[in-house]
Amino acid sequence: MEAENQTKISQFLLLGLSEDPELQSLFFGLFLSMYLVTVLGNLTIILAVSADAYLHTPMYFFLSNLSFVDICFITTTVPKMLVNIQTRSKDISYIGCLTQVYFFMIFVGLDNFLLTVMAYDRFVAICHPLHYTDIMNPRLCGLLILISWIIIFWVSMLHILLMIRLKFCIGTEIPHFFCELAQMIKVACSDTLINNIFLYIAAALLGVFPFTGILFSYSQIVSSLMRMSSATGKYKAFSTCGSHLSVVALYYGTSLGVYLSSAMTHSSQKSSIASVMYTVVTPMLNPFIYSLRNKDVKGALGRLLFKREPLVHDDH
Numbered sequence: 001m002e003a004e005n006q007t008k009i010s011q012f013l014l015l016g017l018s019e020d021p022e023l024q025s026l027f028f029g030l031f032l033s034m035y036l037v038t039v040l041g042n043l044t045i046i047l048a049v050s051a052d053a054y055l056h057t058p059m060y061f062f063l064s065n066l067s068f069v070d071i072c073f074i075t076t077t078v079p080k081m082l083v084n085i086q087t088r089s090k091d092i093s094y095i096g097c098l099t100q101v102y103f104f105m106i107f108v109g110l111d112n113f114l115l116t117v118m119a120y121d122r123f124v125a126i127c128h129p130l131h132y133t134d135i136m137n138p139r140l141c142g143l144l145i146l147i148s149w150i151i152i153f154w155v156s157m158l159h160i161l162l163m164i165r166l167k168f169c170i171g172t173e174i175p176h177f178f179c180e181l182a183q184m185i186k187v188a189c190s191d192t193l194i195n196n197i198f199l200y201i202a203a204a205l206l207g208v209f210p211f212t213g214i215l216f217s218y219s220q221i222v223s224s225l226m227r228m229s230s231a232t233g234k235y236k237a238f239s240t241c242g243s244h245l246s247v248v249a250l251y252y253g254t255s256l257g258v259y260l261s262s263a264m265t266h267s268s269q270k271s272s273i274a275s276v277m278y279t280v281v282t283p284m285l286n287p288f289i290y291s292l293r294n295k296d297v298k299g300a301l302g303r304l305l306f307k308r309e310p311l312v313h314d315d316h
Contacts, residue, residue: 012097013090013173016081017273028085034284035078041287042067044301052300058121058136059240060297063290065145066114066247070283073107076100077178077279094168097179102160105181109152109206115251116210117144118244119217126237127224155202162195176272178279207255214248243290250285254278 017027049055049064077100084090092100124135159181167190176183182199185192221241228234254277291297 011091011093012168012179013171014081014084014092014177014179015090015173015175016084016177017276024085024088028082031078031085031280032082034280035074035082038074038280038284038287039071041284041291042071044304045287045290045297048297048300048304051304055296055300058141059118059125061141062114062118062121062145063297066111066118067287069107069110069114070286072103073111074280074283076103076107081177092174092179097174097184098160098163100179101163101181101184102156104178105156105159105202106152109155110148111251112206112210113148113152114145115244115248116213116217117148119214119248120144122241122244123217123220125240126221152206155205158198159195159202162198166190166192166195176275180275211252218245243294246289247282247286250289251278251282254282 017023045067046064049060080092080096080100084092121136125132128135163181163184166185166188168187169189172187172189174180174183174187185195185199188195218241221238225234225238228237258274258278291301
């Protein structure tokens with residue numbers, strides 16, 4: 001049908017979190033605050049790691065990359081939402097929607113890969129401490145980041161190429177506050193079998209495999225700690241994993257919550273509200289988790305903000 005022709009589609013309608021006009025001002029203030037806190041918090045982490053020589057280690061190199069990705073992650077969705085609330089509009093262009101899907105996929109995937117790489121870093125640090133500097137050398141660290149970018153770049157590009165072939169009806173409404181891939185496939189007016197198959201394959205690649213890698217790393221860490229005779233040594237070794245474990249629990253816990261919410265309820269609005277947890281709240285909390293639980297980061301932030309003299313470094 002000509003009305004369904006994809007080439008005729010110039011825009012979609014983002015329904016947002018609520019149709020209630022009285023809540024729009026509340027949402028605007030809330031999401032603007034969370035966005036600014038996220039950007040400032042993660043920028044502070046990046047600056048602290050860059051400026052402090054004591055933090056020029058693989059663990060904090062990966063942390064600064066995670067902070068950069070989190071800034072990009074939240075910037076992909078929230079600013080457009082804020083603009084729509086402010087202008088009382090629900091429109092998003094076809095190209096803008098594809099762009100959101102593309103970059104959202106990239107940064108979701110990078111979050112998964114970075115958390116896995118950080119788990120591997122802790123595995124090497126605790127299970128092979130004498131060879132840590134040799135194994136986690138700058139070349140390997142850079143290579144791990146580069147490989148992560150390359151994989152997710154092509155996976156996201158394939159998603160977009162498959163989306164371009166879909167047809168959408170004029171006036172298509174997206175029951176979300178951003179263009180999320182699964183929702184886009186649901187509202188398409190043409191056959192989506194290939195898209196769904198690739199979606200499940202990508203979910204395994206970007207979710208299940210990295211999470212399995214994290215579980216394997218920590219199983220080896222726990223096994224290594226069990227063989228330690230010193231309780232102090234066990235605590236000191238495992239304490240370096242505390243922040244990372246907290247972030248992993250928060251990220252995968254909220255992602256699982258969104259999945260279960262989508263599976264158990266037919267309300268798209270409830271699913272979109274649940275997705276706020278991992279798309280907005282998690283990137284906002286990550287800097288606080290690392291700064292509050294990690295004394296090296298706290299020390300670096302103190303030196304950055306208050307120009308304090310460096311203390312003796314607690315090497316990991």
